[in-house]
Amino acid sequence: MTWTEEQARALITDTGTLKRGQELAAPAKWGNLGRTDTAAWGECKGSGSKPYQTGIDLTAPAFKCSCPSRVFPCKHGAGLLLLLARQPQLLSPAEPPGWLQEWLDKRQQAQEKQVAKSVDTAAAAAVDPAAAETAAAVARQKREVQRQNRMQRGAQELEIWLVDIIRAGLAALDQQPRSYWENQAARLVDNQLPGLATVVRELPALRHQGADWPSRMLSRLGELYLLVRAFLRLPELSEDARQEVLQLVSVNLKKEDVQATQPSVTDEWRVLALATTEEDRLTVRRAWLQGQRTSCFALVVEFSFGGQAFATPLVPDGFYEGELTFYPGLLPLRAIPGQLTFQGIQPANPVPPGSGGPGQLLAAYAAALARQPWLREWPALLGGGVPVPTAEGWVLRFPAEPSAAGMVGATSVTNRLIEIRLLCDDSFGWELRAISGGFPLTVFGEWTGQGLRPLVGWDTVAELQTS
Incomplete structure (x- = not known):
């Protein structure tokens, strides 16, 4: 399993921890480094006489450290993960040390108890499902x-x-x-x-x-x-x-109630895009996932306060086998993760399946808006567009489709071109342009009715994601 620095950064939500972790991502700071397919560990030299024992469960991922910090990952965990992404050859295959194996065993036992609890709950409901x-x-x-x-x-x-x-x-x-x-x-x-x-x-x-x-x-x-x-x-x-x-109107549904009353969808879920915003000490992460078998989209929204780790560790382009439970509504998109098992990271970053042109997007959005008139954003996977700067901002330019011309957010430039307005800053527009090289690419983002807010783009050899 290969980690990139971008994927490692996605797990480090606190900017201060990331900065200190980068300082510790140096071979001279570490000793007794090692790894298996599912774990990594090392001892980080600190100011005290004993080094800090730091470990990572790569299947979740989850972090452990002997330092007194209550933030996970701490700076040592962040440094170890960044070191793994930058110089994986430094972590030689070995058997986990005793302190790490004990922690991994406890995590495994906790997961087994959770699964058993879920089975018991389902069995109890099955006795009299109607009641x-x-x-x-x-x-x-x-x-x-x-x-x-x-x-x-x-x-x-x-x-x-x-x-x-x-x-x-x-x-x-x-x-x-x-x-x-x-x-x-x-x-x-x-x-x-x-x-x-x-x-x-x-x-x-x-x-x-x-x-x-x-x-x-x-x-x-x-x-x-x-x-x-x-x-x-x-x-x-x-x-x-x-x-x-x-x-x-902001009546919050309890996750437990949603999971108890709504059906779940089991699939292998790919993380298409992660977008985070921060206000005061609260960090909000919006993660868009796509089912590899069902092709359906899911939005997982989670919150982190004071630099704490998100409840569900997700990495860009990571694949997770398991269940999502969707909130009830006219167009269920937001979902709650259940038991998700990390399957690894797709090294080649292939373009996700199911992309369409402007006509398909606008037709799907119109149908969705007819069902839910307060819709603010809609998942959009657009293929075949070229990012182009204009006097009014960035656009995705496509060959003309009669079904898309004249609709909100799409403007027919000539009888052979259609433009989709991109709601992004100039810097991200140029990054998309660099990825495409002036040729068509596939973009995933949020369609607002006024344009597309791009989150990630792919071509055949590279991938770009927002931080």
Whole structure:
């Protein structure tokens, strides 16, 4: 199994740990280095008399170190992983030392207990599956009613506020101070509707951003009004629609409830792209996966606070065999990882299967939008486009397809070309251009309805990923 430095960096979420780990990724800092197919270890020289014993379970991956740090990976674990990626020949094949083997055995025993617990739970439900499902449905309905009662007042106030905006006209919004929006958002938070509050806070930024801002403002207000009306009529909606609306207004579903009530999908999952954002000390990671047998996409969103490791270790282009459980909704995309077994990394980075052209993407997006009108992003695997800089920004240029011309985000340049707008900065655009060499490539990203936010691109010999 070969590790790249980029894949190693993806597991080190804390920037300070990464910096210190890079300083320790030097052969002179280590002794007693070794590895097997599933583990790596070494002793890192520190200020004390005894070196720090550092090990990595490469199947998860997971880290162990004798240092007092509570952050995993610590700087020693980060240094060892980077050293493994940069100079794997330094870690000779050997039998794991006793301290590492003991830790690996405990991890194996814990995994076996978890599997046994899952089997016992399934067996208990199998005794009377109808009764178990009925009880679960009643409990879910009871929780939903309680939540609805607490949030009805906030939704009704927001509906009146939106109607007042339309009656006064969009021109009046130009005169409204920041407090006009913040006060309404604060009331929504007080009424336990933080999802709606987030949308309200985004509205003032739309003013005077481009000549078409009134159209985009009206569209966003319409989406928000539709969501409020849907929430106020929850009992009339289907189960999937109810769950979708509740999640959009930020009613969080417990992972345990989702895994207990929703079917799981077993497949070999490939990590197509990892995108992380950081605010204060909270890091959010969005991981897009693709099933190798089912070809379906899955979005795994996880959070890390204060530099702690993410709950599910994922590396770019890694393959994982196991289960994902999808959140309920009109278009299930977000998923919860179950037992995932790391299968390795594809060394050649081949282009993932299933790519299509602009016509296929826009048709799929239109169908998805018809089912879920509040859709903000849609997984897009586009093949055959050439990244090109223009005066308005970067685009992917394709041979013309009649079915794509004239639709949002696609512009017919001539009778033989179609352009898909790329929502990326100039630096990433040039990186895509360098990868393509001016020839067609395959790009995976998030389609927003206004363009494609590219996350990763492939050609036949190289791969590019965002950090």
